Amino acid sequence: MCGSCDxxxxxxxxxxxxxxxxxxxxxxxxxxxxxxHVRLLTQxxxxxxxxxxxxxxxxxxxxGELIRSYRTHGKLKSVRKVFSEYPSLPPTFLWNLVIQAxxxxxxxxxxxxxxxxxxxxxxxxxxxxxxxxxxxFTITACSRxxxxxxxxxxxxxxxxKHGYDSDVCxxxxxxxxxxxxxxxxxxxxxxxxxxQRDTITWTSLVKGYAMNGNMPQAEKLFIKMPDRNEVxxxxxxxxxxxxxxxxxxxxxxxxxxxxxxxxPNEAIFVSVLSACAHLGQISQGKWxxxxxxxxxxxxxxxxxxxxxxxxxxxxxxxxxxxxxxxxDRRDLLTWTSLISGLSMHGLGREALQxxxxxxxxxxxxxxxxxxxILNACSHSGQVEEGIAIxxxxxxxxxISPKIEHxxxxxxxxxxxxxxxxxxxxxxxxxxxxxxxxxxALLSACRVHGNAGLAxxxxxHVIKAGDGGGEGHLLxxxxxxxxxQWENVRRIRESKIExxxxxxxxxxxxxxxxxxxxxxxxxxxxxxxxxINLKLNEVMKRISLD
DNA sequence: CTAGGGTTAG
Numbered sequence: 390m391c392g393s394c395d396x397x398x399x400x401x402x403x404x405x406x407x408x409x410x411x412x413x414x415x416x417x418x419x420x421x422x423x424x425x426h427v428r429l430l431t432q433x434x435x436x437x438x439x440x441x442x443x444x445x446x447x448x449x450x451x452x453g454e455l456i457r458s459y460r461t462h463g464k465l466k467s468v469r470k471v472f473s474e475y476p477s478l479p480p481t482f483l484w485n486l487v488i489q490a491x492x493x494x495x496x497x498x499x500x501x502x503x504x505x506x507x508x509x510x511x512x513x514x515x516x517x518x519x520x521x522x523x524x525x526f527t528i529t530a531c532s533r534x535x536x537x538x539x540x541x542x543x544x545x546x547x548x549x550k551h552g553y554d555s556d557v558c559x560x561x562x563x564x565x566x567x568x569x570x571x572x573x574x575x576x577x578x579x580x581x582x583x584x585q586r587d588t589i590t591w592t593s594l595v596k597g598y599a600m601n602g603n604m605p606q607a608e609k610l611f612i613k614m615p616d617r618n619e620v621x622x623x624x625x626x627x628x629x630x631x632x633x634x635x636x637x638x639x640x641x642x643x644x645x646x647x648x649x650x651x652x653p654n655e656a657i658f659v660s661v662l663s664a665c666a667h668l669g670q671i672s673q674g675k676w677x678x679x680x681x682x683x684x685x686x687x688x689x690x691x692x693x694x695x696x697x698x699x700x701x702x703x704x705x706x707x708x709x710x711x712x713x714x715x716x717d718r719r720d721l722l723t724w725t726s727l728i729s730g731l732s733m734h735g736l737g738r739e740a741l742q743x744x745x746x747x748x749x750x751x752x753x754x755x756x757x758x759x760x761x762i763l764n765a766c767s768h769s770g771q772v773e774e775g776i777a778i779x780x781x782x783x784x785x786x787x788i789s790p791k792i793e794h795x796x797x798x799x800x801x802x803x804x805x806x807x808x809x810x811x812x813x814x815x816x817x818x819x820x821x822x823x824x825x826x827x828x829a830l831l832s833a834c835r836v837h838g839n840a841g842l843a844x845x846x847x848x849h850v851i852k853a854g855d856g857g858g859e860g861h862l863l864x865x866x867x868x869x870x871x872x873q874w875e876n877v878r879r880i881r882e883s884k885i886e887x888x889x890x891x892x893x894x895x896x897x898x899x900x901x902x903x904x905x906x907x908x909x910x911x912x913x914x915x916x917x918x919x920i921n922l923k924l925n926e927v928m929k930r931i932s933l934d
Numbered sequence: 935c936t937a938g939g940g941t942t943a944g
C-alpha cells in the first residue's frame with residue numbers, strides 16, 4: 390500500500406492519548422517506524438515536533454532516521470539543526486550521516502569541516518572516532534570538487550594508518566577519487582593493493598582509463614573484469630562516445646545485447662542514441678526507439694531528449710517533433726533539444742514559437758537554449774529580435790553572455806551588415822575572444838567585401854596576442870582570399886612555422902540503409918560529380934533570396 | 935544503523 394496509508398495508521402496510535410499508557414521505548418520504535426514510511430516533508434516535520442515535545446532527542450536511531458528523512462528532502466539546514474541539538478557528543482553513526490548528507494551536494498567542504506571537527510573530538514572521546522563509513526563519505530566528498538585532492542590524499546594516509554585500506558567501499562571511494570582527479574597511476578596503485586575487488590572497483594578503474602583517452606587499456610580491463618553490470622557497459626560505451634569512436638560505441642552496445650543477460654539502462658540508451666546522431670545512423674536509432682517502446686522503458690526526459698536530438702541530427706525533424714508531442718513530462722532539456730533541432734533545420738520561426746511556448750509554461754532557459762534560439766533568430770532573418778534577446782538575457786533569465794553567445798551576436802550583426810558594431814561588441818567582451826569568434830567576424834567581412842575592416846581586425850588580433858597565436862594564419866588567409874599572394878608568402882615565411890596538420894572535418898549521413906562518409910574538401914566519394922552538381926544548385930537557390 | 939561506480943544537448 391501507499392506510504393501515506395501506513396502513515397495514517399501508525400500516526401493514529403501516537404496522536405491519541407494512548408501513548409501515555411505505553412512505555413517510552415514503544416513510542417520510540419513507533420516514531421522510528423513512522424519516519425521510515427513517511428514521504429512528505431510536512432510529515433517529517435510533525436514527527437520532529439513530537440520528538441522535541443517528548444524529549445526523545447537523545448535517541449540515536451530516531452535522530453539518525455530523522456536526519457536521513459530531512460536529507461532525502463534536501464533539507465540540509467534541518468539536518469544540521471537536528472545534529473547540533475543532539476544533547477551530548479554525537480556517536481560516530483550520527484557524524485557519518487551528516488557528513489554523508491553533504492558529500493554529494495555542492496557544499497562538500499561542509500563534509501570536510503565536520504570531519505575535521507570530528508577528529509578534534511575523537512582525540513578525547515572514543516565515541517566519535519572515524520570508521521570505514523566516515524572515510525568513505527569524506528573521500529567521496531573530495532571527489533565532488535576540483536580542488537580537494539590534497540585533502541583526499543590526507544584521508545588516504547589516515548585510511549592506511551587506521552587499517553581501513555582493506556575495506557572494499559573505502560578502496561572504491563579512493564579509486565574513484567583518483568580517477569576524478571585524472572590520477573590514473575594512483576588509482577591503479579590503490580586497485581592493485583586492494584585485497585578484494587568487486588564490480589564497482591573494476592568499473593571505476595575502467596572509467597579512469599576511458600576518461601584519460603586510453604581506450605585500449607580500458608578495453609583490456611573491461612574484457613578482463615570478472616563481472617560486468619549495466620554501469621560497466623555504460624562507462625565503456627560513454628567512453629567511446631566521449632572519444633568520438635561512435636562505431637565502437639555501437640559495436641559495444643550490440644555486444645551487450647548479444648550477451649543477453651542484461652537490459653540496457655537509461656545512461657546506455659542516451660549514449661548510444663548520441664552515437665547514432667553523430668553517425669547519422671537513422672536505422673539503428675529507429676531500432677532503439679522501437680526497442681524502448683516495445684520493452685516499456687519509461688520515456689524519461691533524458692530518453693525523450695536523446696531521441697529528439699537523434700532524429701533531428703539524422704534529418705528527421707518530423708519524427709523529432711512527434712517524439713516531443715508524445716512526451717508528457719517535458720522539461721528544459723526536452724524543449725531545448727527540439728528548439729535546437731528546429732533551428733538546425735532552418736525552421737527559425739517555428740523555433741521561436743516553441744521558445745515562447747516554453748516561456749509561457751514557466752520554464753526558464755539555460756545557456757544552451759539561448760544559443761539555439763539566437764541561432765534560430767539569425768537563420769530566420771529575425772536580426773533585431775535576436776539582438777534584443779542577447780542584450781536582455783542577463784536581466785530576464787539571469788544568464789550572463791558567454792563566448793558562444795557572443796559568437797551568435799556576431800553572426801546576427803554580420804547578417805545585418807553591422808560589421809563595425811560586431812567588432813565593437815567583441816572588443817567590449819569581458820573575456821578573451823577565441824579563434825572561432827575572429828573567424829566568424831572575418832568571414833562576415835569576406836561575405837560583405839569589407840577588406841579594410843578585416844585588416845584592422847587582424848592587426849588588432851595580432852597586437853592583443855589573441856586567437857591562440859593564429860592571428861598570422863588568419864591574416865594570411867585574408868590576403869589569400871584577396872589574391873594578394875605576395876603578402877601571403879611574406880607572412881607564411883616569417884610567421885607560420887609548420888603546416889596545419891589538424892584532422893579534416895568529417896560527417897556522416899545514412900540514406901536508404903547505406904552510411905555515407907564525407908571529409909571536408911572531399912573528392913573521393915563515388916558519386917562526387919552528382920553531389921557537386923546538386924551542391925551548386927543548392928548554392929544558387931540560396932543566393933536568390 | 936549509514937557506503938562505493940553511470941549518461942546527454944550548441
